[in-house]
Amino acid sequence: MSEPIIRICELEKKFQSKNSEVYALQGINLDINQGDVFGIIGRSGAGKSTLVRCINMLERPTGGQVLFEGRDLCKLGDSELRKARRSMGMIFQQFNLLMQRTAIENVCFPLELVGTPREEARKRAAELLELVGLADRAGSYPSQLSGGQKQRVAIARALATNPKVLLCDEATSALDPSTTESILSLIKDINRRLGITAVIITHEMSVIEKICTHVAIISGGKIAETGPVEEVFYHPKTEAARIMVTPEALKPEKLPKERVVRIVFHGSSSLEPVIGNMILDCGKPLSILYSDIREMDGAAFGQMVLQLPDDEDACRRIYAFAKSRGLELEDMSRV
Amino acid sequence: MFDEQMIEMLCEGVIDTLYMTIASTVLSYVFGMIMGVLLVICRKDGIAPRPMVYACLDVVVNLTRSFPFLILMIAVIPFTRFVVGTTIGNNATIVPLVIAAAPFVARLIEASLLEVDAGVVEAAQSMGASTWQIISKVLLPEALPSLLNGSAVAAITILGYSAMSGAVGGGGLGKLAIMYGYNRYQTDIMFITIILLIIIVQLFQMLGNWATKRSDKRVF
Numbered sequence: 001m002s003e004p005i006i007r008i009c010e011l012e013k014k015f016q017s018k019n020s021e022v023y024a025l026q027g028i029n030l031d032i033n034q035g036d037v038f039g040i041i042g043r044s045g046a047g048k049s050t051l052v053r054c055i056n057m058l059e060r061p062t063g064g065q066v067l068f069e070g071r072d073l074c075k076l077g078d079s080e081l082r083k084a085r086r087s088m089g090m091i092f093q094q095f096n097l098l099m100q101r102t103a104i105e106n107v108c109f110p111l112e113l114v115g116t117p118r119e120e121a122r123k124r125a126a127e128l129l130e131l132v133g134l135a136d137r138a139g140s141y142p143s144q145l146s147g148g149q150k151q152r153v154a155i156a157r158a159l160a161t162n163p164k165v166l167l168c169d170e171a172t173s174a175l176d177p178s179t180t181e182s183i184l185s186l187i188k189d190i191n192r193r194l195g196i197t198a199v200i201i202t203h204e205m206s207v208i209e210k211i212c213t214h215v216a217i218i219s220g221g222k223i224a225e226t227g228p229v230e231e232v233f234y235h236p237k238t239e240a241a242r243i244m245v246t247p248e249a250l251k252p253e254k255l256p257k258e259r260v261v262r263i264v265f266h267g268s269s270s271l272e273p274v275i276g277n278m279i280l281d282c283g284k285p286l287s288i289l290y291s292d293i294r295e296m297d298g299a300a301f302g303q304m305v306l307q308l309p310d311d312e313d314a315c316r317r318i319y320a321f322a323k324s325r326g327l328e329l330e331d332m333s334r335v
Numbered sequence: 336m337f338d339e340q341m342i343e344m345l346c347e348g349v350i351d352t353l354y355m356t357i358a359s360t361v362l363s364y365v366f367g368m369i370m371g372v373l374l375v376i377c378r379k380d381g382i383a384p385r386p387m388v389y390a391c392l393d394v395v396v397n398l399t400r401s402f403p404f405l406i407l408m409i410a411v412i413p414f415t416r417f418v419v420g421t422t423i424g425n426n427a428t429i430v431p432l433v434i435a436a437a438p439f440v441a442r443l444i445e446a447s448l449l450e451v452d453a454g455v456v457e458a459a460q461s462m463g464a465s466t467w468q469i470i471s472k473v474l475l476p477e478a479l480p481s482l483l484n485g486s487a488v489a490a491i492t493i494l495g496y497s498a499m500s501g502a503v504g505g506g507g508l509g510k511l512a513i514m515y516g517y518n519r520y521q522t523d524i525m526f527i528t529i530i531l532l533i534i535i536v537q538l539f540q541m542l543g544n545w546a547t548k549r550s551d552k553r554v555f
Binding site: 092110112158 | 452454455457458459460461462463464465468472473476477479480550551552553554
């Protein structure tokens with residue numbers, strides 16, 4: 001595998017208050033590869049925003065390294081850092097658009113900063129607004145746009161300087177679910193079409209599930225666990241990660257004690273009605289306690305929790321059936 | 336009593352007052368802008384933190400602002416003579432007016448610039464904007480409506496100061512009010528100057544409100 005585009009080594013951020021030191025981040029190690037959609041999830045106060053702001057030095061780390069394409073950003077002088085920042089677009093929860101400029105002037109802003117001639121900047125900005133689906137609102141001021149539209153303008157603005165990385169700091173947290181969905185697909189689309197690496201900070205599992213390839217769980221200023229999304233979400237190895245990724249309905253006290261199994265779908269075909277066939281095959285009903293399955297390109301991802309029938313023979317057949325479909329049943333009973 | 340001579344004198348008073356006020360406001364903004372911007376960017380959480388510069392400026396501004404204008408005007412007489420060669424008349428009044436108003440304007444500008452959303456400044460930084468670019472392309476344009484609103488406040492305050500200067504050699508409506516209204520007990524002239532001052536203040540405020548509203552793209 002090639003060199004990661006962003007490598008974070010032993011990153012530390014310490015805040016000095018009057019008579020105590022608070023570590024916002026400690027011993028952070030992360031590799032983000034070119035083309036990844038990398039999610040960083042944590043509760044509020046876990047340090048995830050500080051972490052993303054350390055990536056482009058909006059927040060100066062107090063220790064460790066942030067390597068961007070092999071260069072340590074912590075060591076760059078002001079003007080070199082400004083240059084490096086142009087390779088990293090950033091979008092924010094509150095959009096942070098210039099309120100006194102129209103949509104297209106906002107997109108022109110980063111181009112003005114690098115001295116692009118006005119005509120050329122306008123042309124590029126118009127293309128970008130087209131890309132985010134807002135060509136018809138070019139002359140509108142932010143106050144005339146909805147939250148989702150503002151975020152689209154912000155995305156267009158972040159892309160103006162052809163960045164290699166897009167940093168998203170809680171970019172969908174101020175939006176309603178359906179707008180969130182459309183902004184996420186836009187980010188995914190940009191990632192696919194332009195090959196831009198995305199780093200997504202969020203407190204919502206669903207955001208990660210929807211578009212991320214990799215995820216890091218941050219808790220108390222440290223990385224609890226990191227890896228591909230399917231692995232971390234369905235087979236968390238650490239306690240902190242388990243607490244973070246376990247849905248409320250799957251907390252042990254909420255489930256029955258006996259004959260509870262979990263099936264994790266890692267992309268098996270979604271064409272076959274697996275559970276239906278399973279029931280037909282064993283001839284006994286079983287109950288679905290929890291299900292969170294998404295379909296992507298004809299494959300199923302997610303997990304389902306079942307309670308098996310009180311019949312040993314039927315259970316055997318269910319296990320055999322699952323095995324034949326390449327699915328693993330994980331026993332969650334507590335007896 | 337409203338003979339031609341009197342009317343001519345009042346007209347001249349209005350023109351002198353407008354001249355002093357506008358010239359002083361413009362000059363105050365030249366110096367106040369520099370100080371106000373420095374106060375904003377040099378503060379602890381500013382974009383170019385310089386705690387020492389901030390502390391010094393802060394003290395200078397506070398000191399100047401604690402002088403009552405009339406006393407300041409007398410105190411800076413030697414400086415005024417050095418700059419304009421005389422201590423009476425319109426131009427001589429502008430010197431203390433600017434000295435008194437520039438720190439006040441600096442505070443107004445500081446307050447306006449601090450209203451700009453820190454997130455927007457941060458976004459500009461994330462795009463690689465330099466300090467100067469943030470000042471010229473983010474802080475000042477984003478704060479423009481508030482700055483215009485502040486300029487009406489500044490002009491009206493300076494107008495008030497300029498009237499006071501009539502007591503110690505300044506010109507304009509203040510001089511007329513003191514010379515005729517106070518020293519010669521001509522209450523009618525006093526009354527007319529007050530009306531004229533009220534009209535000028537109203538005009539400044541209306542102009543300020545209009546410009547503020549016109550420049551602000553946030554409300555529709």
